[in-house]
Amino acid sequence: MADTRRALITGITGQDGGHLAELLHEKGYEVYGLIRGQHNPRRESVAVEMPYVRLIEGDLTDPTSLVRAVETSDPDELYNLAAVSHVGYSFKNPTLTADVTAKGVLNVLEAVRITGRAERTRVYQASTSEMFGGLDYNRPGAGYNENSLFHPRSPYGVAKLYGHWIAKNYRESYGMFVACGILFNHEGERRGVEFVTRKITHAVARIKLGLQPDIELGDLWPKRDWGYAGDFVEGMWRMLQHSVPDDFVLATGETHSIEEFLTLAFAEIGIEDWRPYVRQNPEFMRPAEVDILLGDPTKAEQELGWRRKVDFPGLVSRMVAHDLATQSAAASIASA
DSSP, rough: TOOOOOOEEEEETSSHHHHHHHHHHHHEEEEEEOOOOOOOOHHHHHHHHTTEEEEEEEOOOHHHHHHHHHHHHHSSSSEEOOOOOOOHHHHHHHHHHIIIIHHHHHHHHHHHHHTTTTTTOOOEEEEGGGGGTTTTSTTTOOOTTTOOOOOSSHHHHHHHHHHHHHHHHHHHHHHOOOOEEEEEEEOOSSOTTSSSHHHHHHHHHHHTSSSOOOOEESOOOOEEEEEEOOOOHHHHHHHHHSOOOOOOEOOOOOOEEEHHHHHHHHHHHSSSOGGGGGGGGGGGOOSOOOOOOOOHHHHHHHOOOOOOSSHHHHHHHHHHHHHHHHHHHHHHHHOO
């Protein structure tokens, strides 16, 4: 047991936190998860789904709780995944987004530093493709890489950019092993229904089962580089096994529109024309939208040996299948 590696994950209740905890457990890690609030509604589900995770109460806006969490878990690796991560929500709550998604990164790094673990604990910071903002896209088909210019177009993107730069600053100032993963959109069956991909597959399943007539969405034309979250967390782990701390883009290298996602999702339930089932609602349209996000994962592929395994049709198919199964089970229980 003395050689067992220990990992602390912030954002353990989120999509990536669940996938990462599962991966690390399979690799023999002792896994700790930071959970916010004594009465967090997700605590019970995490305890049931991931009984091997030791939960520690803490909050990215509370530096004292982070120091306590680091001291308790004594991690070899710390994965900072916690954030106010919904782009649309960040426009409505920019102050909270800044406190958690930006300043929270600083609090995590300081907790590692002041507890004397700067030289031992390797830190992963979850950066995002939203930092690019979709502007100055002068290399069509090539995609954004680690050297591309940033121009965030949302409070979320701006906050993430602060977190990205303060992580690099601590790497350079204190010699800390801090790796930043610039991840493009990654989805899956653990994604929250507030995100457009899961909102679509959840609604498609319910439409198939006759539980709802249609779905309301915002803009349908934006294009994203969509991959599977389970593939991406392996990339996070590989970054912390690398010989030196660095920044890496994780992406699929291809883009697809929301309309394409709708086409594949509805095809899974035998519907060729999705238009009669989709209504556009201006309330879901953002003050500033990003037209296209395409990533170039060449560096991660060459230096980390990372490759995505699930392609775009496979991603949509597994999400719809999951929601069909869960919605069907829920409907059976409700009618019993």
